[in-house]
Amino acid sequence: MSVKIGNNIDLGAFPLLLAPMEDVSDPPFRYVCKQNGVDMMYTEFISSEGLIRHAAKSKQKLDIFEYERPIGIQIFGSDIKSMEEATEIATLAKPDLIDINYGCPVKNVACRGAGASLLQDIDKMVAMTNAVVNATHLPVTVKTRLGWDDHTKNIYEVAERLQDIGIQALSIHGRTRSQMYKGSADWSLIKKVKKNPRIHIPIFGNGDVDSVEKAAAWRLEYEVDGIMIGRASIGYPWIFREIKHFFETGTYLDGPTIKERVDVCKTHFVKSIEWKGEKTGIFEMRRHYANYFKGIPNFKEYRMKLVSLDKVPDINEVLDEIAFQFADVTTDV
Known part of the structure; x- marks a missing residue:
């Protein structure tokens, strides 16, 4: 039904x-x-x-x-x-x-x-x-x-x-x-x-x-x-x-890899800029980073970078660095 x-x-x-x-x-x-x-x-x-x-x-x-x-x-x-x-x-x-x-x-x-x-x-x-x-x-x-x-x-x-x-x-x-x-x-x-x-x-x-x-x-x-x-x-x-x-x-799906987290975060970021414009899109995306990467150890340095940068290439560079640095990390949310 x-x-x-x-x-x-x-x-x-x-x-x-x-x-x-x-x-x-x-x-x-x-x-x-x-x-x-x-x-x-x-x-x-x-x-x-x-x-x-x-x-x-x-x-x-x-x-x-x-x-x-x-x-x-x-x-x-x-x-x-x-x-x-x-x-x-x-x-x-x-x-x-x-x-x-x-x-x-x-x-x-x-x-x-x-x-x-x-x-x-x-x-x-x-x-x-x-x-x-x-x-x-x-x-x-x-x-x-x-x-x-x-x-x-x-x-x-x-x-x-x-x-x-x-x-x-x-x-x-x-x-x-x-x-x-x-x-x-x-x-x-x-x-x-x-x-x-x-x-x-x-x-x-x-x-x-x-x-x-x-x-x-x-x-x-x-x-x-x-x-x-x-x-x-x-x-x-x-x-x-x-x-x-x-x-x-009836079976469990594996949680997202770090690469998947980064990819979806990037998609969200792109859509945010498309809909709100670059300045507002960058600013309003900041509230989401901590949630996308919740559970990753020693992440504070990267989060601080993400919420302080105001240029799209710089933010994408940090996101790529996260994907590389934490590639082998698994998280339980």
């Missing part, structure tokens, strides 16, 4: 999704994840207010490419009318779906009435979602959390009410807003939502999946329709191919 969103998005038997992550899941990063087998991706979340005011940063986040499909544009906001208008703008960018962020816990989002804040006002969340559904011909999906805090874990009600007004899939992060990213994700409530006989849309689990073992165990234990992976893919897009290989064969 394939997992389907709406009538036209077929994600296969058990899809792996790339979570939308601010300042991470931009087109260059999505490119290397797609190369490693991710089934569906989302843009970074985009402010509805930014879109309707034509803010350059918000508009740039609408950039999607044919090879990324299926891909969703994720929007967030606190005003229903603004979300409706932003949906119309996002639809013109021709994604495969529109996703609403009701999960972001950070202060400057949640404390302004957007993101996870809507978990405190389910009626408004339902009204906002209804407005988005009616503003586009595309499938609408939602990403959210278990609730605002331990006393208001209302995801069961949220799932039913949002499905009733037309969302086509729901991704659930197994933490409350008050937890932020601390503690362990609790997938037991995600399973409860999935097992609800009223729920017929796909339910995707998110939170703490950082290994082949967890993906395989939680697929069976929590019976979700697919898994969404975020932080574990940063600097390690190979996690998607490793999990898929295990699902298909």
Whole structure:
């Protein structure tokens, strides 16, 4: 049985999704994840207010490419009318779906009435979602959390009410807003939502999946329709191919060699410059180096070089040196 969103998005038997992550899941990063087998991706979340005011940063986040499909544009906001208008703008960018962020816990989002804040006002969340559904011909999906805090874990009600007004899939992060990213994700409530006989849309689990073992165990234990992976893919897009290989064969795939790490890092770097321009591309790539080469002993000197250089040939030279110097090193991530 394939997992389907709406009538036209077929994600296969058990899809792996790339979570939308601010300042991470931009087109260059999505490119290397797609190369490693991710089934569906989302843009970074985009402010509805930014879109309707034509803010350059918000508009740039609408950039999607044919090879990324299926891909969703994720929007967030606190005003229903603004979300409706932003949906119309996002639809013109021709994604495969529109996703609403009701999960972001950070202060400057949640404390302004957007993101996870809507978990405190389910009626408004339902009204906002209804407005988005009616503003586009595309499938609408939602990403959210278990609730605002331990006393208001209302995801069961949220799932039913949002499905009733037309969302086509729901991704659930197994933490409350008050937890932020601390503690362990609790997938037991995600399973409860999935097992609800009223729920017929796909339910995707998110939170703490950082290994082949967890993906395989939680697929069976929590019976979700697919898994969404975020932080574990940063600097390690190979996690998607490793999990898929295990699902298909029951055997473990060897981790990437140092040469593979360098090659993928270089690809990410090239795409970063192509999309953002040389100056910004070089600067924003700096946040990724430590993750690409995590676990390599005595790496600090090279990392310091990579984050200080500002010329493409110089950075490529250091990357080539890393491939040569650490050719025989194996790492466990």
